[in-house]
Amino acid sequence: RTPLWADLKPGGRFTAVDLGKAGGTGVVAKRLVAAGLVDGSALTPTGRTFAEEAARAVETRGQEVVTPLERPLKPSGGLVILRGNLAPDGCVVKMAGHERLLHGGPARVFEREEDAMAAVTQRQIHAGDVVVIRYEGPRGGPGMREMLGVTAALVGEGLGEQVALLTDGRFSGATKGLMAGHVAPEAAVGGPIAAIEEGDRITFDVEARRLDLYVDEAVIRERLARWRPPPPRYTSGVFAKYVALVSSAAEGAVTRPA
Known part of the structure; x- marks a missing residue:
């Protein structure tokens, strides 16, 4: 409004x-x-x-x-909420007024920001790709890191308007290009983003407010049934406590009593 x-x-x-x-x-x-x-x-x-x-x-x-x-x-303003089988609880896209409204392409899947950055700098990402960075959400990060570095690197490689990026982490106000952040549920709790495999087709449709994985729903359910959470990055200390208490990005990533 x-x-x-x-x-x-x-x-x-x-x-x-x-x-x-x-x-x-x-x-x-x-x-x-x-x-x-x-x-x-x-x-x-x-x-x-x-x-x-x-x-x-x-x-x-x-x-x-x-x-x-x-x-x-x-x-309307510059933030748009997309939903779909990849983000049942929603994700956030920042629109600066000139971005593409539709993008479909093969998934390039990375389990953390550093791996995605290495792929970009080694020129392993190509026009049309959809870069997926997961396990960077409130629990997975932990703390929901900002993915500005990867988006800046994509722009530096001349791919800013030719690829899309989605993550359960955050993005910066300076982020350029088509990027969906705050994907919920996040990968660390078994959200659909955890079911993406390399090469799967993903489509952003901003006008329809959709973010979808073009894989049969039965296949997605089977993949998630086989999914197991990765070992925790922290087993003690304040980060371990945070992981145990933090809620979904869709709920503000607030902490709640155990």
Whole structure:
């Protein structure tokens, strides 16, 4: 329901510095209050309400960073949730306004970020591939590492607009190209991403909000029945405790009492 008003990089023209000169985040807050998209009565750390803080913002005359209320850049924002047989609980795709909306290709499967990075730098990834990095979720990582390095390497190899990437880990706000992160359930708990095999066909369809593995459902069930979790990366200490307590990315990866 929330339109895109801020024309900011990587998908827009301006930087955060430009936003500050235009009047700051308070200008965006004004749009949200005026559109009825936030609870203006909510208190902020200053002791004033959100609406009161928004009203204090001074918008620079003639600024172009934040568009007028009635003329948003796009009817929706830059994050899209996909679901499908690879992400029954959802995954997140960041759209900067110019990415491909459809991609299908063979899976290139890696069990951790470092293995994927090595394949990219050794030029083992090719146009059309779908790079899969799994066991990087809240439990698998543990801690849900950021996959920015691999996406940056793909761009550096000239593949940023020719491949897709999916992971149960996180991605950065600077990530470019078609990438699905936060895939849930994650591989470490036996989610469908754990059933992917090298060469399987995977399709991203952003308009249809789908992420699917083109393998018969019976085959996926059989693979998951044979699946066994890998040995834990930590058997003691704070990371082991975290793995035992953390929830799915679809639930915010919050920790809960045992």
